[in-house]
Amino acid sequence: MSLASQRTTAVPVAETETGIVPREPSRWSLKHPRSRLAWIRPAIWLPLVVMLALLGGLWQWGTARMPYLLPPLSAVGETLSRNPGYYLRNAGITLEESLLGLAMSFVAAFLLAVVMSEAPLVRRAVMPIAVVLNVTPLVAIAPALVVAFGFGSAPKLIITALICFFPILINTAVGLRSVPQPVLQVYKTMNASRLEMLVHLRVPNALPYLFAALRIVTPLSVIGAVVAELSASGSTGGLGTVISNASSMNQLAVVYAAIGVLAVMGSALMLVITVIERRALHWHESSADRT
């Protein structure tokens, strides 16, 4: 008994000798929560299925009682299957607006964050404004932008880009500046140039912050595009236009079909971001314990 306990106390020593932290259990084991095979276990999928069934039942019950509150799910399914091209085309327009707006604001916010991290004067001038604008509901200026820029794609892109801009700017600026002091000291004694520090230390260090911003901003970009479409009634297309036209004609099934397509679109975008993030941030602890 005492021998056994001595053995166990000897383990940490052996471990520091090899020094390698033991690997987590295989990703193909059923027990591992991140394993792809884990979905076979009912404990993983059953709760969601039960929840969906409950919600569907509740929906149908509500429909039967109050037809003006919700359309029957079957009607939503019917309009989707009858006109898939109509929804796809409009989804494409909304997707293009939100992705283009997101890309524009990504480039602009990233570049400004780099300038801010290198020039404290610019940071002091810009950061307070950025923080205030970040908590302002910027969608509220959508109607004003429609007045200014008309029914084309310009106000939609501007709104989407504006909404996405400040979270990206603030997060990237923080990430660029939060390289640990000792790391900076090591590279300062090699007389690393500011460009070298930026490329090798600051930008990689900012990546987790940048992806955190993208997770916030991707759904926002879809919201921005839809809100702009809603406020510009009479636009040529987009799911927001579909919703506002259909609701003015009491076509609830079409409204909810469009909302459903938006939800699927948003989820697909988040999935893309997650996949890219896993690739880019495989080294980061956030990707080690995400379920």
Add this chain to the structure above:
Amino acid sequence: MQQQAPRAAAIELSSVRRVYGFDSSATVALSGADLRIEPGRFVSLIGPSGCGKSTVLRLVSGLEEPDAGSVLVHGMTPAEACAAKLIGFVPQTPALLPWLSVLRNVTLPQKINPRAGRRRAAGSASPDMRELLRKAGLGEAMDKLPAQLSGGMQQRAAIVRAFGLRPEVLLMDEPFSALDEFTRESLQDQLLDLWDELKTTVLFVTHSVSEAVRLSDTVVVMAPKPGRVVDVVDIDLPRPRGERLFEERDFHAYEDLIRDRLRSAWRSTDAATVGGTNR
């Protein structure tokens, strides 16, 4: 008898003064510090917190400037020495880049500031980092990320990174203080092995008397309030200094000597502050 001009010391501090803060809240981190370290020596700075040992390191590495006096590294200012990549720095934490493998972590410094590399002598070509990592017992960990290694291995990688620059002067700021005793001793062994091969000047800050005695040619004893050098003790023990050293009487005699010096430095500090309040 006139001798030829003495060779430039690896590190030379002459009456250096460094003060933090202003007026009444000012702390004298270093006052009238003189120190001359010959090339190829292993020198430890030891003393209680606040005695200015880390300040000495920051001054030598050019991260701070003295308020008075001068700091020279091989006859150059610290800034010039950094520009020529003569200085290696090992901080208290490993400070590895978490997104790079161990191998890429230790090779990145060679790509930094490439003009300094060309300015240096052709003989000091950059060493084979794989070989150096293998020597430090990191052969199998080369392609792993820092987070997959233990603290001791990470610190070893940080030391290899600094040695990989073939620095003329290696500055180490309590590099082993966060490690357990077992890991600490094995890292001391490996540090001595690497130093034996590359023979750079080392300035090593530590809290530990036995660590200082084991590693160093010279131990510099410092005292706080104001931070100053109170004693310089040459350690005359044979090298290589393996684990046997801990059993030798001379080793313990040196330990006792340095403890004694540290204690009397403390006492003189107390006396000075008491005398100050009386006046």
